[in-house]
Amino acid sequence: MADVGIRAQQDQTDNNEIPARVTRTQMSATESGLDVVNRNEFAQKILDGKVRAITIPFVLASSGDIFISMETGADDTVAIGDSRISAEAKVEISIIEAPTYVNGTVKSAFDVNRQTDNSTGVVFTLSPTSVAGGTILTDRTFIPAGARSTAVGGVLESNRSWVLAKSTKYIIKITDLSSSSQNGSFALSYVEGG
Numbered sequence: 572m573a574d575v576g577i578r579a580q581q582d583q584t585d586n587n588e589i590p591a592r593v594t595r596t597q598m599s600a601t602e603s604g605l606d607v608v609n610r611n612e613f614a615q616k617i618l619d620g621k622v623r624a625i626t627i628p629f630v631l632a633s634s635g636d637i638f639i640s641m642e643t644g645a646d647d648t649v650a651i652g653d654s655r656i657s658a659e660a661k662v663e664i665s666i667i668e669a670p671t672y673v674n675g676t677v678k679s680a681f682d683v684n685r686q687t688d689n690s691t692g693v694v695f696t697l698s699p700t701s702v703a704g705g706t707i708l709t710d711r712t713f714i715p716a717g718a719r720s721t722a723v724g725g726v727l728e729s730n731r732s733w734v735l736a737k738s739t740k741y742i743i744k745i746t747d748l749s750s751s752s753q754n755g756s757f758a759l760s761y762v763e764g765g
Contacts, residue, residue: 620687625680626758631747639743640699643735644692647764651733655758660749667742670705
């Protein structure tokens, strides 16, 4: 991965060593204090059949909410890699850990190495109901966009890595702020099984 060009402070030695460079992965680990999936090992995890991907399209009602649930299994560690949410107009996004809810329509995640046949222990659903409680991990993250007639929408991408708790429910809550219905999608890649 290319570094972000931020040079760390370091005393120069007699042999004129080049100052260290801080990579984006190192910054995420420092900033969040969470364990981070090392991007240099990601390709090997793909080959090992441990990387999964899912894309869920949705329709968001005017001034409404849409929920996407994710429940981790008891056996394997799940580490979130890259995520992407796109929408036609302005939305607010929250991630909630350990809420209660009634499952919606089950959606399938796939092993990105199509030469292996590993199933996932993570269950995703679209439009779960009776969502309540939990701990808000991120709140009021916005996708900036204008009204649909004057803008093409927006995309929120994140490469911040999270190691999720086992046997735990999560909700991604997406709220329309544009006062018009809109189409969108949620895409996620994750490592399962360490």
